[in-house]
Amino acid sequence: GAVVSQHPSRVICKSGTSVKIECRSLDFQATTMFWYRQFPKQSLMLMATSNEGSKATYEQGVEKDKFLINHASLTLSTLTVTSAHPEDSSFYICSARDPGQGQETQYFGPGTRLLVL
Amino acid sequence: AQSVSQHNHHVILSEAASLELGCNYSYGGTVNLFWYVQYPGQHLQLLLKYFSGDPLVKGIKGFEAEFIKSKFSFNLRKPSVQWSDTAEYFCAVTPDTGRRALTFGSGTRLQVQP
Secondary structure, eight states, rough: OOOOOOOOOEEOOOOOEEEEEEEEEESSOEEEEEEEEOOTSEEEEEEEEEETTTTOEHHHHHHHHTEEEEETTTTEEEOOOOOOOOGGGGEEEEEEEGGEEEEEEEOEOEEEEEEEO | OOOOEEEOEEEEEETTTEEEEEEEEEOOEEEEEEEEEETTTOOOOEEEEEEESSSSOOOGGGGGEEEEEGGTTTEEESSSSOGOOOOEEEEEEEETTTTTOOOEEEEEEEEEEE
């Protein structure tokens, strides 16, 4: 199946700093990528939809100024957690839709574990 | 907006036992349905999906699921589980239109004892 990578796999930062997470589709071009957040022992919650060449669509309750999303190319979307605080500590997962597999199929990255001290 | 319910939060089975995990969704229109699996320390993998056609779909590793439209259900089944099936299982749904973003259920943790 299609491969999606995320970098870094884990990051520890101090409160107040910003952290950038990259999501790449390795063997296909993804016009749409999604960013999810997963709390321990809970399900994935959609944060935003990242569209190549246009602004991201954020879910209700997600601060767009806090979680900056940039989808600069067909294979790369970035999520920047700005001025991170301990409550932002979580597991962030991206997914990418492979148009060649139909509009409905998404492939997930391995996730990025963020710990804010 | 759509929602997904998984009523079994934690299931413990012995090897060779049969498995059925429940999944119900609510949405007024046409949906696409998925089951994903997350093995310990690994990323989400697609087990199977239903878009249209035969409501009984077969996926990888011997899993299957049946879409029952009248019950808004998409239960996952496997006739004989193995220890390697120990994982977290997520049911998910997308509307058949629009952004097609996935809405996930809360997940079911399956523990298979040897």
